[in-house]
Structure formats: structure tokens, C-alpha cells
Amino acid sequence: MISTQTPKHSASAEDYLRYTSERVNAALEKLLPAESDPPGELHKAERYSMFAGGKRLRPALCIGAFEACGGAGDSVLSAACALEMVHTFSLIHDDLPCMDDDDLRRGRPTNHKVFGEAMAVLAGDALLVQAFELVAATGNASCVQTLAQSLGSQGMLGGQVVDILSEGKAVDLATVDYIHRHKTAALIAGSLVMGAQMANAPENVVDGLREFGYKIGLGFQIVDDCLDLEQTTEVLGKDAGSDLENGKATYPSLIGLEASKRRAHELIETAITDLHALPLQGAVQGTVLETVARYIFTRVH
Amino acid sequence: MISTQTPKHSASAEDYLRYTSERVNAALEKLLPAESDPPGELHKAERYSMFAGGKRLRPALCIGAFEACGGAGDSVLSAACALEMVHTFSLIHDDLPCMDDDDLRRGRPTNHKVFGEAMAVLAGDALLVQAFELVAATGNASCVQTLAQSLGSQGMLGGQVVDILSEGKAVDLATVDYIHRHKTAALIAGSLVMGAQMANAPENVVDGLREFGYKIGLGFQIVDDCLDLEQTTEVLGKDAGSDLENGKATYPSLIGLEASKRRAHELIETAITDLHALPLQGAVQGTVLETVARYIFTRVH
Numbered sequence: 201m202i203s204t205q206t207p208k209h210s211a212s213a214e215d216y217l218r219y220t221s222e223r224v225n226a227a228l229e230k231l232l233p234a235e236s237d238p239p240g241e242l243h244k245a246e247r248y249s250m251f252a253g254g255k256r257l258r259p260a261l262c263i264g265a266f267e268a269c270g271g272a273g274d275s276v277l278s279a280a281c282a283l284e285m286v287h288t289f290s291l292i293h294d295d296l297p298c299m300d301d302d303d304l305r306r307g308r309p310t311n312h313k314v315f316g317e318a319m320a321v322l323a324g325d326a327l328l329v330q331a332f333e334l335v336a337a338t339g340n341a342s343c344v345q346t347l348a349q350s351l352g353s354q355g356m357l358g359g360q361v362v363d364i365l366s367e368g369k370a371v372d373l374a375t376v377d378y379i380h381r382h383k384t385a386a387l388i389a390g391s392l393v394m395g396a397q398m399a400n401a402p403e404n405v406v407d408g409l410r411e412f413g414y415k416i417g418l419g420f421q422i423v424d425d426c427l428d429l430e431q432t433t434e435v436l437g438k439d440a441g442s443d444l445e446n447g448k449a450t451y452p453s454l455i456g457l458e459a460s461k462r463r464a465h466e467l468i469e470t471a472i473t474d475l476h477a478l479p480l481q482g483a484v485q486g487t488v489l490e491t492v493a494r495y496i497f498t499r500v501h
Numbered sequence: 502m503i504s505t506q507t508p509k510h511s512a513s514a515e516d517y518l519r520y521t522s523e524r525v526n527a528a529l530e531k532l533l534p535a536e537s538d539p540p541g542e543l544h545k546a547e548r549y550s551m552f553a554g555g556k557r558l559r560p561a562l563c564i565g566a567f568e569a570c571g572g573a574g575d576s577v578l579s580a581a582c583a584l585e586m587v588h589t590f591s592l593i594h595d596d597l598p599c600m601d602d603d604d605l606r607r608g609r610p611t612n613h614k615v616f617g618e619a620m621a622v623l624a625g626d627a628l629l630v631q632a633f634e635l636v637a638a639t640g641n642a643s644c645v646q647t648l649a650q651s652l653g654s655q656g657m658l659g660g661q662v663v664d665i666l667s668e669g670k671a672v673d674l675a676t677v678d679y680i681h682r683h684k685t686a687a688l689i690a691g692s693l694v695m696g697a698q699m700a701n702a703p704e705n706v707v708d709g710l711r712e713f714g715y716k717i718g719l720g721f722q723i724v725d726d727c728l729d730l731e732q733t734t735e736v737l738g739k740d741a742g743s744d745l746e747n748g749k750a751t752y753p754s755l756i757g758l759e760a761s762k763r764r765a766h767e768l769i770e771t772a773i774t775d776l777h778a779l780p781l782q783g784a785v786q787g788t789v790l791e792t793v794a795r796y797i798f799t800r801v802h
Contacts, residue, residue, distance in 0.1 A: 239659050328626065336633075353534055365540070
């Protein structure tokens, strides 16, 4: 039984993430083509990575922004599911041998390890296409623009390009910042913006949530850099120490572990202060967004 | 000087393709991010494959359908450019070592040979994203749906999956038909449908043009199969005999060269007969579409 009742103000991050991921998982189950529909192998590869136990953080931020802006009901689910599809597309392509060459993701062999490289490329492509189809079907043109801009050469893909080109090179903090802002923060900011746009929020609120998203997105990636150093492969569900192995410059490699954690903390606190200054109208206001933002800083994987 | 005057009824296919490709190339030049904008390497890789001298057949069919349905002006150019972007995305990904592993395309080294595999994957991804952004910006939601359906698992990507899975296996004509209809014909049909939708054509015309597109698309691919056997690498601008080398079943390998050519001819003639039965309203009616369809059958590369 999936609850569609928004949790109370006081919901913990775990409760809110459970509430949103149950709704998103149920919607994805219906939206993704069945393995029994041809070509079954493609749909199997898509579902393998889509149902690998992700936290559904981007959908949670999208739904949280939607509800904080006064939105209600299921209309936001298309955008939320599309965000998880494009996030999964990016993981599948990033893990490819020609990119980060990772064997493990969310505790399981990566997509290309199971289905082969060709199928992994195509499964990623297919998820990207379906994501746009879904958001376009909402009729909210601004939302499609946001999705495209969050992903394109001034968003996630731009960050991935600079990340790839910087491997094994001595890069400065400005470059790492560029990579993190584009590769990770752009889609997190886009998630909040899409939720706000689906609730027809006014422009100043959309802009404020975008800025909030960029800050917590950068914080999220700095925490990720730290976890890659501190945690085991078992806890992370992906190869620990892979940044070091791939010759990637990270926050801790440039400014140290403690200073990195302080930077992430500052970013998230500033983001939350700014969030509460926004004229949010929804029943949950900024509370769930604050809770989810704080969760980013305390997570262990 | 680019002519925006639709060529006369009697225009040759070459004239019409020149008219449409000049308009499309000028629009693409403005739409694609500049190499001087970061990340320059990505934009360079995108432009390398976008400006490799393609015939712009899909944009020509899109503009032809638009004009045959009474459309006029530049509003169709977003759809036409998006079609060339997604076609180029598919070529870049298809040529990857994990797919068809081709070294030559349109007479030049393939994208990954010049920019590396990682950049080729990302350049394809970025073109796909920008294509959706462009079509979404027209505000024509049906057109976005058509683009997604032409590309998704029931369209081009579905065909590519079955193509990859069939390599080196004994497959029957029904499978080759499935591959050709999905991998090639779906996007050609989509090009005509998008042109018609941009002109707000009635549903029966849209359906008729879709059917016309599937027939000429299948004819196009059968001709392609034959050219791969008969022509030299120099004429084709891509590796000749690569189907045989990749263990791909083709029309000629299953029913012979002469029977394949007859089949392509029949498809195109039936398509043209059906085309002229459609209630087209535009100044050029079906004439340019007939001309371009006939060109498919006589082309040498």
C-alpha cells in the first residue's frame, strides 16, 4: 500500500525519502517498458539499473520542491521519474570502460558488466529518450527546457567532459568546482526547479530553489569525495578509492579531508538559511527540503 | 546567400536537397554551441560529426512534408535541425568500438577515432539532449512525442538492439525487416510526421505520411544494404563490405542482390502511389516528396 499523503512537517529525512521513493518506484514500474516486450534485453538492462536500490534523492527533491510550492497530487511524478531516469542514464554511461571503468554500482555489477558495453550504451540512450518523452507529455515546456539545460553542455554532460579531460592532470580547486557544479549540482538544482515549475511557482521562488540546489548539490559532491576516501567498498556499494585510482582531483585531495567537510557543512547551512527566506506557500514549506539537505551531510553512502 | 524561396514543383531532388540543406546548415551553425565556448572539446566533437557533409535527408523530408502540408516559413527548422542532430547522435554511437566498430564515416575518420571513445559517447548524448530542447522550445508537444517514439525502444534504439543481438547469427527476413523498420525507417517516418505536425496537418495526412515514410525508409535501407556490397569504400565514404565483415544479415544476403533491388523499387513506387492519394494542401503538394523518394533509389552513397 503506497501512501500518497504527504508526511507531516516533522517527518525525518528517512520518512520523507521512503514516502517519495515508494511513489516514484510504483510509477516507474508502470512507466518502464516490460521485460516481456521486445526488445526484452534492452528493457531488462534499463530495469536492472533503474531498480538497483537508489535513494531516489533527485525525485525526492523534485517532489519536495513541488509540495513546498503548494503543489499537490501526482502530476509531479512524471518529472520525478524522468529525473531518476536521466540520473541512471548518467551512471550507466559514466561507468563504461571508456569513462570511469567501474565494476560496481549500488552494490551490484555495473550495467555493462552484466549486459555488455553495447547494451549499456543503448540502455542509457533509451532512458534519456524516455525521460524527455515523459516530461514533454506533461505539457510544461519550461520543465523540458530545465531538464535539457541541466543535462546539456552547460550542465551535467559539460561537467563530465571536463572531468574526463582532467583525469591524471594537476588541476586547481576552480576546475574541481566547475566539475562538481556541472556534473552533480546542475541536475540537483534542476530537480528542485522542475518541482517548482510543475507547481507553477513564481520566478523568484524558482530562482531561489535553483540556488539552493546548486549549494546542496556541491555539498553533496564534496561529501561524496570524502566518502570515497573514508568508507569501504561494502558500505558505498561502489568501488571505494576509485577517485584516487582514476587520478581524479577532489576536494579532499586539494584542501584536505577536514577542510572539505567544513566546506560542505557551510554550503548546506547557507543553503538552508537562504531557503527559509523564500516565500514558500506549500503545506510543508521548506521543512522537508531542509531535512533532506541535512541528510546529505550525514549520509554514509 | 541562402534562398528561403521554395523551389518550383519541377525542382530536381538535388535542387531540393540543396535548398533544404543550405537552410538547415545555416540554422545549425547558429544553434550548435561554439567551439570557443567551454567545454570546447565537446562542442568540437559535436560539430565535427554534424558538419561532415551529410545529405540532410531527414531534414529535407521534414521540410518537404511541412511545405506539402501548407506550412511556410522557418518554424520547421527547429524540428529539421533536431532530426539531423539525433541522426548524427545515432551514427556516432553506432560507430563505437562496442557497436559496429567503424573507422570511416562520410569519408572521414569516425568521431571516436578523432576525439576518443569517451568524448564520442558524450558528444552523442549532448546532441540528443539538444535535439529535445530544440523541439520542446517549439511548443509543439506532439512533435516531441514523435521524436521520442521514433528514437525509443519501439523505434531506432529498439532496432539497434536487435541488430547488435543478431550479429553473427543466422536470422530470417522477418528479423532483418524488424531491424530495418526500427533502426532506419522509424526516424525517416518520424521526419515526415514532424514536418506535418509542425504544419498542423490533419490526422489522416499525418498517418499517410508516416506510412509513406516507413515504406521509403525500408527502401532506403535495402538500397544501403546493396550499396554496401556493390560500391567501394571511396564512393561510400564509409567502410564498404562492413555488413559482411560484421556478420550482419542483410536483404541481399538473404534474397540476393537483384531481388533486393526489386523489393526497394516496389516499396518506393507503392509509397509514391499512396502519397498522391493523400489530400495534401501545400504549394508543392507531394511532388518534392516524390522526387526525394526517387532519389533514394538512384543514389550511389
